[in-house]
Amino acid sequence: MDRRHFLSTTALGLPLIGSGALFTQDMAKPPKPAQLPAELVKAFVSAGHNNLPEVQRMLKVQPGLLNACWDLGGGDFETALEGAGHVGDREIAEYLIGQGARANIFVLTMLGHTAVVKGLLSLHPHLLRSKGPHGFTLLHHAQRGGEPATELLDHIKGLGLTETKLALP
Numbered sequence: 001m002d003r004r005h006f007l008s009t010t011a012l013g014l015p016l017i018g019s020g021a022l023f024t025q026d027m028a029k030p031p032k033p034a035q036l037p038a039e040l041v042k043a044f045v046s047a048g049h050n051n052l053p054e055v056q057r058m059l060k061v062q063p064g065l066l067n068a069c070w071d072l073g074g075g076d077f078e079t080a081l082e083g084a085g086h087v088g089d090r091e092i093a094e095y096l097i098g099q100g101a102r103a104n105i106f107v108l109t110m111l112g113h114t115a116v117v118k119g120l121l122s123l124h125p126h127l128l129r130s131k132g133p134h135g136f137t138l139l140h141h142a143q144r145g146g147e148p149a150t151e152l153l154d155h156i157k158g159l160g161l162t163e164t165k166l167a168l169p
Helices: 003-007 038-047 052-061 063-067 080-087 090-098 105-111 114-123 125-129 138-144 147-158
Strands: 069-073 076-079
Touching: 038 052, 038 063, 038 069, 038 080, 052 063, 052 090, 063 080, 076 080, 080 090, 080 105, 080 138, 090 105, 105 114, 105 138, 105 147, 114 125, 114 147, 138 147
Parallel strands: none
Antiparallel strands: 069 076
């Protein structure tokens, strides 16, 4: 018996993973759902900037929108959570995170999560000059966060960041 034949069968002569015969029903991955319509994603991201009732309504109808990302072109993209982050809408941001949305350093800065953001900047100092949606910086997000983000605002300024927006590539 050659190696290929040995590896493709079990001791009982049943096919292994290679042929897929045993795994077609139990182990097969379900097909991915269809891509969400671009206009639906765009509307959800737009609502994320300032319209909590619409965000809640749309998410109830289509839960897949939670982390959907709108590509504005030229490397500029955003989610509804990121839209809430750069306009400083704490209520929408907290709602979306509560639903399981993926938060990032920009949104966490706006929300004033000082320990987390300082820790990330300590581990990865280059993030200070990273660009969020539309090129908005951490400084912009800290300014939008108001009083809860005051300590981060001071910290970010102390690290030397003076721009609120950086050019996208």
